[in-house]
Each structure stands twice: as structure tokens, then as C-alpha cells.
Amino acid sequence: MRLLSRFCNENFKSYEDFRKNFRITAPDNFNFASDVIDVYAAESPDQRALVWANDKGESKTFSFGDISRLSKKAANAFEKLGVTRGDKVLVIVKRRYQYWYIVPALCRLGATLIPATHQLTKKDIVYRVNSSNAKMVLYVTDDAFEVSLTEAEKEFDHSVILATVSEKAKNRVDFDAEVDAASEDFARRDIDPNGNMIIYFTSGTTGMPKMVTHNFFYPLGHILTAGFWQNLKETDLHFSLAETGWAKCSWGKIFGQWICGASVFVYDYDTRFLPLEMAKMIESHKITTFCAPPTVFRFLIKEDLTGIDLSSLRATYIAGEPLNAEVFKQWKKLTGLELREGYGQTETAVLAATYPWIDAKPGSMGKPSPHFNTTLLNDKGDPCEVGEEGELCIDMTEMHPYGLFTGYANDEEKTSSVMYDGYYHTGDVAWFDEEGYFWFVGRTDDVIKSSGYRIGPFEVESALLEHPAVLETAITAVPDPVRGQIVKATIILAKGYTPSDELKKELQDHVKRTTAPYKYPRIIEFVDELPKTISGKIKRAEIRKNDHK
Secondary structure (H helix, E strand, C coil): CCCHHHHECCCCCCHHHHHHHCCECCCCCCCHHHHHHHHHHHHCCCCEEEEEEECCCCEEEEEHHHHHHHHHHHHHHHHHHCCCCCCEEEEECCCCCCHHHHHHHHHHHCCEEEECCCCCCHHHHHHHHHHHCCCEEEECCCHHHHHHHHHHHCCCCCCCEEEECCCCCCCCEEHHHHHHHCCCCCCCCCCCCCCCCEEEECCCCCCCCCEEEECCCHHHHHHHHHHHHCCCCCCCEEEECCCCCCHHHHHHCCHHHHHCCCEEEEEECCCCCCHHHHHHHHHHHCCCEEEECHHHHHHHHCCCCCCCCCCCCCEEEECCCCCCHHHHHHHHHHHCCCEEEEEECCCCCEEEECCCCCCCCCCCCEEECCCCCEEEECCCCCECCCCCCEEEEEECCCCCCCCCCCEECCCHHHHHHHEECCEEEEEEEEEECCCCCEEEEEECCCCEEECCEEECHHHHHHHHHCCCCEEEEEEEEEEECCCEEEEEEEEEECCCCCCCHHHHHHHHHHHHHHCCHHHCCCEEEECCCCCECCCCCECHHHHHHHHCC
16 A cells, blocks of 8 residues: 555656656645554555564564554653643654654654754753753663763753663653553544654754754655655665664655655664675665665675675665765666665755656766755856856745755744745755756855865765775865865775875875866875764864864
8 A cells, every 4th residue: 555646646757747747735734643654554554664673683573553553552651751742852762663653653742753863972962952842851771871861961951751762771761661551542633733743953063953843744745755766665675774863764764655655674783884784684684775875885885795685676775975976886886776866954855866767877966856946046046057056945935845844943043044035045055967967066165165166075075986095085175375275185095005195196196087187185184084973974064173273
């Protein structure tokens, strides 16, 4: 069974037909739990919804009937503990299976989900609880996190319910026990569909994180993500590599996927990312579609995957960072599959993608999504011409698209700085070619201006990643009295390579041959690791800041 056709038209002859005629429709009181989960439970209760496996060899499978029943029990458990409509719950549960019935449970109540990563420090926890006025922290405990939370608790400015899932902790509510004891009866409630369904704290490269707010129509925006970019069917078992604290989890592991009737695969591991183990999971569970950041594919193509059968995969996707052409080529050589890119933000669903009707161009973001009416505006605010760089913007003059955030909570100034003149300004710079494909340049503050040239960090990074010595790299600008700015490459070397002046020269010459000579990095620094946000994105701002010390 597949619900997609109840919320949108889905049969298109071409990308042009799709771009022109795609529409999303929804009831005014749309609720993901009632209008998606419960419909599957009523009409196709045994249909597989979730396959969960951990690094200890345990696994569980849940049907839509299971998710409906457990989310009703969880909603009753929340309500018994004092969580009601409009209350906020900070959810820090790693990749535990409970997340997949906690989310619809909060939807049922009209409460607000605040997903967060287990990597939060005491300072992070205090900031999130106090600035959001969270009523509950629901989390998976371990010794280190328990210490951080216990210290943070002393600085909460209001009373907060502390509850655990999966593992018990002293003086905390055992949420699993509360769910077990709760009733399965839960009648549909009236909620405010324009209220806050999810608040994401953006990890940000500078300053304190912002609170990105999405209303209860947010899941419908991911119809584009799962139904058309990932092109999922009810027969698919889809694996997106993301922890529940990241917005990528909403993109790839619940909303759009379940609207399409696809099953979601979750690999719950507490160790560091191991590419070989990930490949084995794809083989053993016969994953059909797989999505991960480019970094994951960079590691996979450098592994010896001899003897591992990846033939169950019918399609693979990347998101989170731009795709380097060399990774595209090596992955296709290894598996025969293209990597089809999708672009968007925590504030949005997919804004541009390599949709099924178009060919993949290595390094391109694909073509603009319908519904969001994505366009490029130049410095004068006019639409860009072919080849002209401009800021990616969403036209909001006719409607506020499903899947576009409603603003930054408690920060009208920041909201108005990105939503004005009828557009949402993403802060990302791109250009489009003669065929309408978009190409990412960088964040507006990442673009390097050297001797009158504009240099996007992504194209230099792509050139470097074609060299076998480079595992990861970040391109930033360094002030220069003559050129204004010069290009710097911060590089993690692949196995078997050691830093040297000779290697620096070799890499510089490689960039000169691969792209325009003026773009080569005049400064190269070899490092063991790159600073990253908790969602895995490179913090170029931190590199720039350290260079200015």
C-alpha cells in the first residue's frame, strides 16, 4: 500500500511536466500520526515499516500496525507524565527504535519534538533546555552523558522531567516501563497544525545555534524528498545514514519514506563509523536504496569490499555536502550505480535534486524542485542568467511551501534577515548551466575573492579529491595584502601518504591542471582531522578563525 497519491499527483512524463504540474494537497488539520501511520494500520496493518539492527547482533521488525499501537501507548505515557499540546520535548535517543514511535506520539498530542545528538555537552544541554523552555528531556543514558546531564540539571531555569529509554538510570523516569503500562486507546485530538511540530537547533559554524521551527505540515514537504528524488516504492527497504539528532533523519528515515509506504532500515551503532560494517549491513539486510553524505562514499570506495555483495542496491543517493565528481566515478565503477544528489537545508526539504527523469551530472545538485519555486538571484536581486552566480532563494509570494520552516524561534531579527521581499534567502551561492542544472559554489561567506576572481571552495576541493593522496579537505580564504585573499587547503591524507614539501607542490600542480590555475591553494596544511559540526559538516569558519589568530 502507498499513500503518496492521497497527498499529491504522482504520474509525470518528464521533468518539465513534474516542475510545471506537481501539487501537494492536504487536509487543513493534517497530522502525520493520524493521516499516515493510522491509515496504514487500518488498511495494511502488517505492512513492514521499520527494520532495526544494532552492533550487538540484535534486530527487530515493526509493522505499521505496531508503530500505530506503540505511538498511541507512548502518547498516553507522555500525557500521564504531564506533556500536553504545545509542550516541548528534547529527544536524545541515538538510533534506538523507540524514536520511530516517539515522533508520531508527540504529533498525536500536538507537542513539539526537539531532536538532538548524544554528543551534546553540559553547556549544549543547558542552552537547549532553557532557550526552548523544554518540559522533558528523553534520552539514552551512558556514564559520560549522565554526568553532563546531571551537571546541566543544576542550571535549568525551570522544572524539567528527565526520562530514559533503552537503559534505566537512577532517579529518572523509565519511559519504556511507562509505555508498556499505558493504554492502546488514544482518540484523535485537535491540534494547531500551524504550531511547532519540530524545532531543530542548527549546529551552525559561528555563534550559538538557532532554533529552526517547522509546523505540522512539515512531513508533506518530504514527499519531494522520498517520493520523487529517492523515488521510493512500497517494496523498498531504505537506509539513510543519519542519527536521530540530525535533520537528515527527518529527510531520510521517517516522514517521506512512510508516506511512500517504504520500509526504513536503522543501523544502531555506538562505535565510530566503520565503512566495512556498513557495507555488510547492506548485504545482510538486502537494502535496496541507500543515502549518505559524500564522506561516507569516500571511505567506502577506499575500502576493500571484496566478497561483499551489494547487488541488492537499486539506487544510491547523497546529501549533506556537494558531491565531488571523482567520488561519483569511483562509486559507479565499484557498483554500477550512480550517486544522485539532493540539496536542501535544515530549514527546508529538498530544493534541488537529480530527479528520475534527468541524467546525473557528477558534481551538480540537479534541477530545482517544484513546489518550492527555487530560483537564483544576483546581487541586485534580479534572476540570474545562465552561468551567473547568485544566491539560492525560495519564492514565497504565492504560498508558504510545505516543508519550509516558519522562522527562527525567539529571533524575529534573524528571521527577517533571511525572509524578506517575498523570498527565503538560503545564503548558498550557485549557478545554472544551459540545461538548467544547478551547481553549488559555497556559502555566501565561504566564497573566496582573490585578485578580482571569485573562487568557490567546492571546485577546489573537488580537484584535490581526485588526487589519491587526499582523503578529506577543506578550502578556505586567508587574508593577503596583495591579492586580498588567497586559497588555503587543509588536508587529511589517505593511508600510505606522509606530509612533505614535495607532496604540497604535487597537489598544487594537480589543481592547476585540473581546474583554472588561479584557483590553486597557495597554502597547504596537513592535519589529522577537520573541525566539524555535530552533524558532520566541515566548520570552515573555525579554520578561518584559527588562521587569523
